[in-house]
Amino acid sequence: MVTISTPALLTDHYELTMLQGALRSGAADRRSVFEVFTRRLPEGRRYGVVAGTGRVIEAVAEFRFTGDQLEFLERTAVVDRPTLDWLADYRFRGSISGYREGECYFPGSPILTVEGGFAECVLLETLVLSILNHDSAIAAAASRMVSAAAGRPCIEMGSRRTHEEAAVAGARAAYLSGFASTSNLEAGFRYGVPTVGTAAHAFTLVHDSERDAFQTQVATLGKGTTLLVDTYDVAEAVRMAVEVAGPDLGAVRLDSGDLLWMAHRVRRQLDELGAQDTKIVVTSDLDEYAIAALAVAPVDAYGVGTQLVTGSGAPTSSMVYKLVARAESADPKAPLLPVAKKSTGKPSLGGRKWAYRRIDEDGVATEEIIATRPDPALGRPLITPLVVDGDVVERQNLAEGRRLHQDSLAQLPLSATQLSRGDAVIPTVYAKAD
Amino acid sequence: MVTISTPALLTDHYELTMLQGALRSGAADRRSVFEVFTRRLPEGRRYGVVAGTGRVIEAVAEFRFTGDQLEFLERTAVVDRPTLDWLADYRFRGSISGYREGECYFPGSPILTVEGGFAECVLLETLVLSILNHDSAIAAAASRMVSAAAGRPCIEMGSRRTHEEAAVAGARAAYLSGFASTSNLEAGFRYGVPTVGTAAHAFTLVHDSERDAFQTQVATLGKGTTLLVDTYDVAEAVRMAVEVAGPDLGAVRLDSGDLLWMAHRVRRQLDELGAQDTKIVVTSDLDEYAIAALAVAPVDAYGVGTQLVTGSGAPTSSMVYKLVARAESADPKAPLLPVAKKSTGKPSLGGRKWAYRRIDEDGVATEEIIATRPDPALGRPLITPLVVDGDVVERQNLAEGRRLHQDSLAQLPLSATQLSRGDAVIPTVYAKAD
Structure with missing residues (x-):
């Protein structure tokens, strides 16, 4: 470069x-x-x-x-x-x-x-x-997504799906339109946009077990972190996540599957495990329509990537x-x-x-x-x-x-x-x- | 920046x-x-x-x-x-x-x-x-456009429709897939992609007459330049272009209207004026399908903008x-x-x-x-x-x-x-x- x-x-x-x-x-x-x-x-x-x-x-x-x-x-x-x-x-x-x-x-x-x-x-x-x-x-697409989210926070995560500098400008534009934060560190460095992030599937896969990965993440990022629970079996991962972090676990993230159905199932499971305050973050190929469709789901935050940085059409x-x-x-x-x-x-x-x-x-x-x-x-x-x-x-x-x-x-x-x-x-x- | x-x-x-x-x-x-x-x-x-x-x-x-x-x-x-x-x-x-x-x-x-x-x-x-x-x-879209152009040169002109740094990378990718040149100067500076360009409608409009604009352009860029002929009346502009530059005029550019019909009409007019070697460049919202549809038109080069830098869908x-x-x-x-x-x-x-x-x-x-x-x-x-x-x-x-x-x-x-x-x-x- x-x-x-x-x-x-x-x-x-x-x-x-x-x-x-x-x-x-x-x-x-x-x-x-x-x-x-x-x-x-x-x-x-x-x-x-x-x-x-x-x-x-x-x-x-x-x-x-x-x-x-x-x-x-x-x-x-x-x-x-x-x-x-x-x-x-x-x-x-x-x-x-x-x-x-x-x-x-x-x-x-x-x-x-x-x-x-x-x-x-x-x-x-x-x-x-x-x-x-x-x-x-980007700002126009972001604005529609924020409206569709109806108060639930939207997180910009599209850097990998657009030119590396467009990603920084895109994170800035999304924040302007009401996104809560971005995954893009340069947007934090250059423009002061709040940045967030925890772990990807690779982090689970590089460890000997999902449990090892969760224990490591909670040890370094605290109980308030977001654990990614769809690398292997979601129900098993949710159970283990609460076992490892306790009922104060910050959030779990779902990145695949039928999010509407999954969110309901995971919410029920979390509640049964006593983790009523643990949030659910969803992040799989969302656009404003998918976000709106999840309005009835027990979802607490939306991570949006490709559709945001490509202007949703x-x-x-x-x-x-x-x-x-x-x-x-x-x-x-x-x-x-x-x-x-x-x-x-x-x-x-x-x-x-x-x-x-x-x-x-x-x-x-x-x-x-x-x-x-x-x-x-x-x-x-x-x-x-x-x-x-x-x-x-x-x-x-x-x-x-x-x-x-x-x-x-x-x-x-x-x-x-x-x-x-x-x-x-x-x-x-x-x-x-x- | x-x-x-x-x-x-x-x-x-x-x-x-x-x-x-x-x-x-x-x-x-x-x-x-x-x-x-x-x-x-x-x-x-x-x-x-x-x-x-x-x-x-x-x-x-x-x-x-x-x-x-x-x-x-x-x-x-x-x-x-x-x-x-x-x-x-x-x-x-x-x-x-x-x-x-x-x-x-x-x-x-x-x-x-x-x-x-x-x-x-x-x-x-x-x-x-x-x-x-x-x-x-960008390279994938460019490759399809180059195939559709079937040997006629394609010129990358999309800088204004994408992030300013994505534009440079886009010009590079289009050149990789066979585009002949780009309008983006930074792509020339940084990667050696050949750059081209002559004038926009603003150049005609800032002068007192289309004739003044054409005379100025030919005086500074030579007879081999490309004159933009659709600011006012195309037929009148083509006549004036040949009058000002002579039959050795390099090319005329059409940036609006029904390009298939216009190209035939302008080709006939140029030939009648003795400007058989003057080329026709078209540049209005082209994609690979529009390029293919112009295969039967007497067009010599395609300038492609928006659809290229946005990956044609x-x-x-x-x-x-x-x-x-x-x-x-x-x-x-x-x-x-x-x-x-x-x-x-x-x-x-x-x-x-x-x-x-x-x-x-x-x-x-x-x-x-x-x-x-x-x-x-x-x-x-x-x-x-x-x-x-x-x-x-x-x-x-x-x-x-x-x-x-x-x-x-x-x-x-x-x-x-x-x-x-x-x-x-x-x-x-x-x-x-x-």
Whole structure:
């Protein structure tokens, strides 16, 4: 694994060739507004969850070209000498505003707005989209799982089923949406997400007997640990687990089989053994539907892996980064003109936008309002300044993002958390420019 | 974005608590064999493609704990002091063998075998699986797309639709499976994958006219460039593109609309304008089926994004890392005993394995043979030593991997490249232990 010095080459080749062209034509310095939005939610989903904004802000702050990176671009003739010189001096001096992490979003929501010279903004397109498209996909799936779990804690355990760095970002996004903890240590190290874990089947198998493994685990991790009871025979393992740890055993974990049936059987057995407070954790290929189906089972926590880190059927968020307005000249005072692609099938609304969520007298959201000028009377304002003239003014805080997500979701109509397929739970409305 | 110093915390919490237990019980030093395999291919797929092995080897070589990482593990009480001391000295001193990158695989194929003390091997589980599960998922999708393209080049353009680091690994995996190039500059920088790119719609929109944009692009990138012709009116843009660049224009790109119909219309127009050699590149939400459907269209290259980096419906590979054998004591001479989990639903075959592909007299693969001892008479040997006693003996070479994949795929029965759903194209057979 190569140590990444800066994120500057986590970028599409064409961002740099466009830069070279724009430097030549003079368009590089035209004041421009790029907007991140999505034309649709994944099939059947009722809301999206903004995640990754904090990582975007960090990445933009570190977006500089090193000597090695410039040498690569020169050697492979990606761009010419004037462009290399421009890149050597690059840092983002424009402004970024957007939805806070944890906020719910809908088709057309202007999730992030990047404003500055055309060249300095276009360069960020790929990286901004990579982060937001990935992290928001995981956050959206996580949010549905947390709702389905109805208060029982969800544990993120998907690291092994996704790219090793995506795993860290995924654990962060899941925590944002209300997961209680993660198995991923780097997410603890880097972002302070609580980490948990005890043992896998290999731990039982490497010992001479299940009893040896349980005794060792209880001796090193205490009675409060979670013993994995499905390596051989579940009933026998549960009996032995309580025998070894006593009735104060923290939890048992089931990782295979018919979890609904097994949870009932294991609960009954634990109760009969006097281990009424011993919890049951289940962890086998769960998604939001499987979690919901276990609502009637005596389960205390859900460990979720593959389906979480692959977005439960929607591994990306289809957000785009579009030029929506630009000045007619490089004069910094030139007015902004709305622009939009006109070809078939992909309508875009030009111009810079503001966004508000209309809330009715009962405190329930009714509309996502997109306006072409600021107007706080329209509802709860959704856009906040993040970077102003190159300086970060609001880093995202994960704990605040968790609260925001809870509040934002609670404000949506009740049908938001239905798992059945449906449309966006509130409509997106474009306010008249009058 | 945090600079990653080492990959040691890209690991599940429970790997470290198992280590702590094993140090206490003495199982830490029991010689153990872990095997990476998958129980099944994604629904309907006929073969898998091994990718990521080279990245695994690099990551294992760099798997050391820094002072900061150890301080985190101490502060958060993940493990105790003796375990921290053990981790401070950690480097992998065991051996790894496996399928080479690019090789096709099937259910049960022992893709990677990790052998050493239990503790040193268990620690690598999460990272090994993250890399192989991700990279192989992308390589498998890429391989099907390359087959569907039937000789026309495929360009990887999916960076914006996946995690920013997954994008780099994805570009590498796609190249391994036969993609011609990528848009991802970091994949060029880090792995030498050829990179390409010209301009997006924003480049047209930031200029006062499409003509200005085309003139600028041709002036900076030459007549051989690819002009994007669907920002406004395609027919008008094609006419202008040839007018600006002349009949030697390299290519035009279509990114929306009915590509089959559009490609025919644009080809006819280009020919009428005398631009018979100008190519047509298409890039709108392609997958292997859309590529196959364009076989009859006058298209010269395919740019593939979302569907590639999300594994075309199978974003992960469901590989597992299982303890299959271990010594009965910490004595380095103690014999290895096969072990396997016995619970419902997830059968595993215990014991260390070798693998061969049986080839018939016509040179066509007929069986994947898994044996419990080496026997070259069984077919083409599939397992090669990669790390021996901690020393890397074979780094993977991307160019060789590309050739290997081509050869390995060509050796499978013809139905391997059918896009319709089916079973694994050859059966996996367990050789009698004699």
